[in-house]
Amino acid sequence: MLIIPAYNEAKDLQVLLPKVKARYPEMPVLVVDDGSQDQTRAIAQAQQVAVVSHPFNLGYGAAIQTGYKYALEKQCPYVVQMDADGQHEVEDVALLVQPVKQGLCDLALGSRFLNDASYRPAWPRRVGIRFFRGITKLITGQPITDPTSGFQAMNRRVLQIFTGRHFPDDYPDADVLVMLNFYGITIQEIPVRMYASTTRSMHHGWWRPFFYMAKMCFSLLITCSLKGHFRRRRSSV
Amino acid sequence: MVSIIFYLVRKRRLREEYALFWIGCGILMLGVIWFYQGLLFVSSLIGSVTPTTTLFLFGFIFVLLLCLKISVRLSQLKTQMKILAQEVALITTYKDEHHPPEPGDSEKPCNKPTP
Numbered sequence: 001m002l003i004i005p006a007y008n009e010a011k012d013l014q015v016l017l018p019k020v021k022a023r024y025p026e027m028p029v030l031v032v033d034d035g036s037q038d039q040t041r042a043i044a045q046a047q048q049v050a051v052v053s054h055p056f057n058l059g060y061g062a063a064i065q066t067g068y069k070y071a072l073e074k075q076c077p078y079v080v081q082m083d084a085d086g087q088h089e090v091e092d093v094a095l096l097v098q099p100v101k102q103g104l105c106d107l108a109l110g111s112r113f114l115n116d117a118s119y120r121p122a123w124p125r126r127v128g129i130r131f132f133r134g135i136t137k138l139i140t141g142q143p144i145t146d147p148t149s150g151f152q153a154m155n156r157r158v159l160q161i162f163t164g165r166h167f168p169d170d171y172p173d174a175d176v177l178v179m180l181n182f183y184g185i186t187i188q189e190i191p192v193r194m195y196a197s198t199t200r201s202m203h204h205g206w207w208r209p210f211f212y213m214a215k216m217c218f219s220l221l222i223t224c225s226l227k228g229h230f231r232r233r234r235s236s237v
Numbered sequence: 238m239v240s241i242i243f244y245l246v247r248k249r250r251l252r253e254e255y256a257l258f259w260i261g262c263g264i265l266m267l268g269v270i271w272f273y274q275g276l277l278f279v280s281s282l283i284g285s286v287t288p289t290t291t292l293f294l295f296g297f298i299f300v301l302l303l304c305l306k307i308s309v310r311l312s313q314l315k316t317q318m319k320i321l322a323q324e325v326a327l328i329t330t331y332k333d334e335h336h337p338p339e340p341g342d343s344e345k346p347c348n349k350p351t352p
Contacts, residue, residue: 050334052329052330053329053330054323054326055325056322058323062322062323066323070330073327073331165316169319
């Protein structure tokens, strides 16, 4: 199943959904409409894909988690998540699913830094990514080049963890990867193409990047303090 | 203070449990005024020069703890609201998948939003 969280992305979905349907006609697609005020829901329904609509805006993390809950209920063996804003390349969905399907890893993480064709983010974002790349490596010992990537494929083990109460409502990034490492989940990075987003970033507003950095550092601290808790639950997932 | 609390409870803008808490606070403040010697004793215990300082100190600690308690409650409510909204969204989708809404369903009186 392909999960696409969307908030006021009617225009982008109009372009993305036909591409997805043409390239992967057999793959079930779910659009999670996170309380949009535009035609997001109507556009998705017109493309005959499943739509779950939040009654109001809950945030990116909560929207993607609703998608995981839906996929778990529908007993999907694999799930791919991609953004609606045209940042992720539809062709690369197959690349991400492949290692998860073959059992080589539990989570395949699309990395823009392993593919030369990808865009390079603006320097403040690059600094942030490098910072969390360093911290993630320090905690887990595993080099992850793109810890902020939202282009991922996962199996049911990961879905079970992501539908739990420790999944963040706002920005699931490096803290989630560290949590997965504590659970004993295997992560593999796959080179993918990423393009600059056509819509405004969630980090718009001068204070947002600072808030994001502070919040993520705190989340990492909390996740590390729960290391024992996650390790004890390894056998249950 | 008591009359404001009464007014808010009558208008259903404040729940009884919180009203009782604020009435309790009012009684505590009255108690402090009534037993002024007690306040003087506590001031000498903590080494404050005037009883007003003691009142402000305990008042400040009390308000700080109250803010923390409200933040915890707010976080709980936000989590509950998120789960509830997700459940509503998922149940609506499952329902629509089993019984797709027919054209014009939104015009039926049972589906009209209540004013």
